[in-house]
Amino acid sequence: MTTWILGHRGLLVEGRWLPCTIGRGGKTSDKREGDMASPRGLWTVTGLLYRPDRMARPAPWAEPILPGDLWSDDPARAEYNRPVRAPYTGSHEELRRADPLYDLVMITDWNADAVPGKGSAIFLHQWRRPGYPTAGCLAFRRDRARWLAERARPGTVIRVG
Template sequence: MELRVEAEFREHTGTLSCGNARYPCALGPAGLVSDKAEGDGGTPIARMALKSVFFRADRISAPDTKLPIKAITPHDAWCDDPGSSFYNSPVQLPFSHGHEKMWLEENVYDICVILDWNLSPALADKGSAIFFHLARQAYTPTEGCIAVSESDMRSILAVCDEQSTLETVLVTSAR
């Protein structure tokens, strides 16, 4: 399945298309960016493979998908330290370098799809932890990820497999 996210310049919300269905989505506060950098608040303009799914089994049921899936634990994290040899990869806590915890109080990572952004090789400062995850209320900005509601995520993942991609595209308003 080919997913497509369209957003206008500097907008932190967009529309995700999956087949004939369209879903609102949240992006980073800088919107879509062509030259992604660590911490810039931008969502990269790119075509990215959907690699695997993490989910919180203590809160929700596993989503129906043909992607590889793993229940996360309180020890799961993602390295976001450009100086670490583990930059932009999953790690286990405790971990001495900068990282983002995957086990959060809020529900945004209750379902989290790993996207193939800057994974292999991971280039320092080109952005890390770019995920497709659950949106906050009112689709407030992410840190650079793409986010949708849980019900929309479940509908999308049900038609995704290891060949699925997500493409982000800037569009111009027809105003």
């Protein structure tokens, strides 16, 4: 299986360093919901979402982000760290955002068992601007996020040390 490695120069993919930003809280070995940190360890790409109104499908296995698509980040709810649909009364992130950050989203298996409070919605997506931190995700320039999405497959491993 393909492994991408997060290092001090960015994400190493196919011998190429792609600059990226990480969580505002740096990297952590003890990830908690809301700590704004990127969790250390091995992540696996499990899904690929895209905005069909803003871009062409990046890969055959990509799924469209539709109006009303959300992601639960409410540790008190059974849907924690899972996709949900509006209306949803628990705490959540909108996947179909006004800004372009989630025009392309690679979902990872971080906290796939949905342990309450261990963190949710650890994605790879587009950055706001170079050096601007995320809430725990890895973020890239738009064209590089697309390049990654075209190469990712379910099961691609990301090593964050």
